[in-house]
Amino acid sequence: NAGVTQTPKFQVLKTGQSMTLQCAQDMNHNSMYWYRQDPGMGLRLIYYSASEGTTDKGEVPNGYNVSRLNKREFSLRLESAAPSQTSVYFCASSDRLSAGQPQHFGDGTRLSIL
Amino acid sequence: QKEVEQNSGPLSVPEGAIASLNCTYSDRGSQSFFWYRQYSGKSPELIMSIYSNGDKEDGRFTAQLNKASQYVSLLIRDSQPSDSATYLCAVKGMEYGNKLVFGAGTILRVKS
Numbered sequence: 504n505a506g507v508t509q510t511p512k513f514q515v516l517k518t519g520q521s522m523t524l525q526c527a528q529d530m531n532h533n534s535m536y537w538y539r540q541d542p543g544m545g546l547r548l549i550y551y552s553a554s555e556g557t558t559d560k561g562e563v564p565n566g567y568n569v570s571r572l573n574k575r576e577f578s579l580r581l582e583s584a585a586p587s588q589t590s591v592y593f594c595a596s597s598d599r600l601s602a603g604q605p606q607h608f609g610d611g612t613r614l615s616i617l
Numbered sequence: 618q619k620e621v622e623q624n625s626g627p628l629s630v631p632e633g634a635i636a637s638l639n640c641t642y643s644d645r646g647s648q649s650f651f652w653y654r655q656y657s658g659k660s661p662e663l664i665m666s667i668y669s670n671g672d673k674e675d676g677r678f679t680a681q682l683n684k685a686s687q688y689v690s691l692l693i694r695d696s697q698p699s700d701s702a703t704y705l706c707a708v709k710g711m712e713y714g715n716k717l718v719f720g721a722g723t724i725l726r727v728k729s
Binding site for chain 1 (some may be wrong): 621623625649651658659661662663666707715716717719720721722
């Protein structure tokens, strides 16, 4: 009963390096999301995928790209990491993108950019 | 004005007391409201959802919604030290494209 699984849990990068954060859910949810959480800022939406085959920008998309690989998997890529991208990244999923559907979160990836 | 506002706290209450957490939102058309609990270093965990005006109770938790005044609150009765966490208010509405908008969270500390 894994729910939403994120890998890796921790990562340290140097400025300019690239990496991909992986997310997979086993709840047969249609919608998936990527957030970042910074102290005092709450959770901010980076990108989301309302359904398989679609992706859209959220509040803070600059410097990121996403891929909805299939219904289960939604990855987040940093092409050229910057210190401002040091944060905790959460992936979430919901049954669908409609008003009443809550989101369920993975355990997060703690990313440091030096 | 932020879309979803919460007092950052910390809110300190003694064990056994009622903790009252408040949240205001800007979009009058918001339809769904959620409270998440987040322990330090952990992911947000859904504890309550509410969709219509009034109160909704689940164990020691009561969510209260007043759409006319645009606020939602969470009451925790018989507070326990294990309730110490950050509580995130989240709102969904058409203005946000049915995406969740989170407040910054209120830190709750329950002292034994």
